[in-house]
Amino acid sequence: MTIRAKLALTVIVAMGLVCFMALVFYKSRALETRTRQTLQEATTEVALLKDLIQNIERQFARADYFLITLDPKEAEEFESLKRTSSRKLEEVGWVPFERELAHAGAAAESLFALQKNSKTRMLSAVMTETYTKFTAKLRETMREHVELVAKQAEDRQRRAQGELKKFNILYGILLVVASCALIVLNIVIYRSIAKPLAALEQGIAQLGFGVKRGGFVHLNSRDEFGAVARAFNSMIFKLQELDKLKEEFVASATHELRSPLSAGQSFVKLLLQDMKALTPQTKLDAADIGRWQNFLERLKTNLDRLNNFISDMLEIAKIERGKLECHIKETDLAPLIEETVEFFKQRARDKGVLLEARLQKELPPCKADADRVRQVLVNLIDNAIKFTRRGAQASVSAEAADSQWLKIAVADQGPGLAFAGRQKIFEKFGQNMASYQFAEGAKGTGLGLSISKAIVELHGGKIWVDSQPGEGCVFSFTLPLVT
Amino acid sequence: MKTKILIVDDEPDFRLILSDILNRAGYETSQAQDGLEAVEILKKESPHLLLVDWNMPNMTGPELCRHIRQTPPIQTLPIIMLTVRHQNSDHAEGIHQGADLYLTKPIDAETLLIHIKALLRRSAPLESQ
Numbered sequence: 001m002t003i004r005a006k007l008a009l010t011v012i013v014a015m016g017l018v019c020f021m022a023l024v025f026y027k028s029r030a031l032e033t034r035t036r037q038t039l040q041e042a043t044t045e046v047a048l049l050k051d052l053i054q055n056i057e058r059q060f061a062r063a064d065y066f067l068i069t070l071d072p073k074e075a076e077e078f079e080s081l082k083r084t085s086s087r088k089l090e091e092v093g094w095v096p097f098e099r100e101l102a103h104a105g106a107a108a109e110s111l112f113a114l115q116k117n118s119k120t121r122m123l124s125a126v127m128t129e130t131y132t133k134f135t136a137k138l139r140e141t142m143r144e145h146v147e148l149v150a151k152q153a154e155d156r157q158r159r160a161q162g163e164l165k166k167f168n169i170l171y172g173i174l175l176v177v178a179s180c181a182l183i184v185l186n187i188v189i190y191r192s193i194a195k196p197l198a199a200l201e202q203g204i205a206q207l208g209f210g211v212k213r214g215g216f217v218h219l220n221s222r223d224e225f226g227a228v229a230r231a232f233n234s235m236i237f238k239l240q241e242l243d244k245l246k247e248e249f250v251a252s253a254t255h256e257l258r259s260p261l262s263a264g265q266s267f268v269k270l271l272l273q274d275m276k277a278l279t280p281q282t283k284l285d286a287a288d289i290g291r292w293q294n295f296l297e298r299l300k301t302n303l304d305r306l307n308n309f310i311s312d313m314l315e316i317a318k319i320e321r322g323k324l325e326c327h328i329k330e331t332d333l334a335p336l337i338e339e340t341v342e343f344f345k346q347r348a349r350d351k352g353v354l355l356e357a358r359l360q361k362e363l364p365p366c367k368a369d370a371d372r373v374r375q376v377l378v379n380l381i382d383n384a385i386k387f388t389r390r391g392a393q394a395s396v397s398a399e400a401a402d403s404q405w406l407k408i409a410v411a412d413q414g415p416g417l418a419f420a421g422r423q424k425i426f427e428k429f430g431q432n433m434a435s436y437q438f439a440e441g442a443k444g445t446g447l448g449l450s451i452s453k454a455i456v457e458l459h460g461g462k463i464w465v466d467s468q469p470g471e472g473c474v475f476s477f478t479l480p481l482v483t
Numbered sequence: 484m485k486t487k488i489l490i491v492d493d494e495p496d497f498r499l500i501l502s503d504i505l506n507r508a509g510y511e512t513s514q515a516q517d518g519l520e521a522v523e524i525l526k527k528e529s530p531h532l533l534l535v536d537w538n539m540p541n542m543t544g545p546e547l548c549r550h551i552r553q554t555p556p557i558q559t560l561p562i563i564m565l566t567v568r569h570q571n572s573d574h575a576e577g578i579h580q581g582a583d584l585y586l587t588k589p590i591d592a593e594t595l596l597i598h599i600k601a602l603l604r605r606s607a608p609l610e611s612q
Contacts, residue, residue: 255567258567259494262588263497266592267500269592270500270504294499301496
């Protein structure tokens with residue numbers, strides 16, 4: 001799963017949890033309010049009831065006093081309290097002792113009525129008994145009821161509080177679970193990021209010690225970090241390849257500098273040794289003179305070779321910095337080609353190679369730098385002569401390939417190139433590879449073709465080689481025609 | 484009888500220089516420009532020691548050494564490999580393929596002659612075997 005997906009998932013889960021918690025929170029608030037309401041209602045109910053009962057007690061206390069004092073004022077108090085009781089009774093609503101209250105009240109009022117009338121005073125004893133029985137019953141019922149209601153209220157309270165407690169516990173558990181889930185997700189994401197980052201950092205640090213030390217990162221995850229690791233590893237591969245190329249280049253260059261220098265030194269040494277052995281009496285013969293001439297010639301050749309190589313290296317350096325100069329003008333190349341071929345004819349003859357030029361009649365002019373084109377021609381013809389077998393033929397041809405390009409080709413009859421060589425040969429030192437078959441003495445600087453390629457491409461043209469092993473090579477390049 | 488040394492190197496300048504140095508020191512020399520030519524010469528001549536380059540067309544130095552070590556009549560020929568290749572791995576490979584000594588170019592004449600003398604001391608001329 002990609003990091004992006006994991007992060008998205010965490011955000012979704014977190015938001016989900018937040019919504020859920022909010023919901024639960026609101027629910028708990030509602031529950032709490034309801035619970036409180038319930039508690040309050042219960043308390044009020046009980047209070048009201050107790051108030052009523054208290055009033056009723058006071059009411060009948062008056063009646064009791066009346067029985068003792070026979071004071072009509074007590075009877076009046078009774079009436080007033082009775083009205084209060086009725087009112088309070090309305091507030092309370094229903095009570096189970098309404099009937100008993102009514103009876104007791106009626107009994108009390110009968111007593112009052114009887115006492116008022118002196119004739120009926122004697123009957124009040126019986127009424128008193130009834131009254132006492134009814135009030136006792138009333139008190140009992142009231143007590144029972146109050147107890148019941150109080151207990152019910154208590155129960156309801158306890159239940160409500162219990163529910164609230166349960167809900168709060170549930171809420172607490174959910175909170176813990178949600179926190180754990182978020183912590184786990186965060187750890188997962190952190191590890192998805194922190195571990196790969198640490199591995200990458202290690203790889204980069206390792207690479208900092210040098211390309212050869214590597215620093216490959218082995219992250220097989222299929223997320224963004226896996227992709228980065230793969231890109232990083234392939235970068236290291238490329239860097240190592242470049243490093244190897246650089247080393248090969250340095251080794252080749254060192255060799256090309258050392259060899260002619262060392263050979264030249266040796267020839268000088270040999271010459272000196274011979275000179276030291278000379279006395280004015282020494283007789284020189286043709287062999288000695290020939291020998292020394294040979295040594296000096298070889299010395300010169302090696303020095304030239306060294307010089308050419310250094311020049312080529314400087315050209316390559318210029319090319320790589322993009323500073324190769326080409327002064328492109330409208331040029332007729334036909335005379336230039338003929339001249340160059342003429343220049344090489346002697347050398348070709350010395351090697352027993354037939355060198356020919358085949359130019360299209362009325363060769364159209366090109367947009368080119370004559371000196372640079374000569375440089376390319378010299379390089380190619382030089383190679384052709386070097387690689388052609390004794391007794392065989394090398395040729396230079398030039399013609400208009402189409403309306404835009406002039407094509408010049410140099411063909412040799414040498415060993416030819418295998419397929420792999422056809423691209424590599426234009427690279428620096430591309431010819432110094434073990435896969436090539438060299439003809440005798442055919443060591444160039446290895447840079448010539450690379451420089452030729454740069455020159456041709458600066459003109460906007462292309463250079464390539466066609467070859468079959470055993471059948472020689474044809475090096476061709478194109479230059480833009482004047483349109 | 485003069486000790487004969489076969490010089491195998493694809494660079495004519497180098498063959499010339501080596502043969503001159505060896506001739507002055509009293510050795511007889513012959514030359515081959517690659518391993519293949521050396522094998523042909525070995526069929527006809529009996530040099531006492533070989534100086535062999537590494538990079539050569541047709542048959543490289545190590546290949547030549549291996550060939551010689553596998554060919555009974557010339558198996559024990561002393562061979563000095565003389566090359567520009569200076570890596571330790573090349574040195575090991577050269578000895579592994581059969582060279583008795585591995586020297587790097589450029590080398591000064593005195594050092595080379597000393598090594599040749601030491602190697603020849605170890606081996607008798609082929610004729611007397």
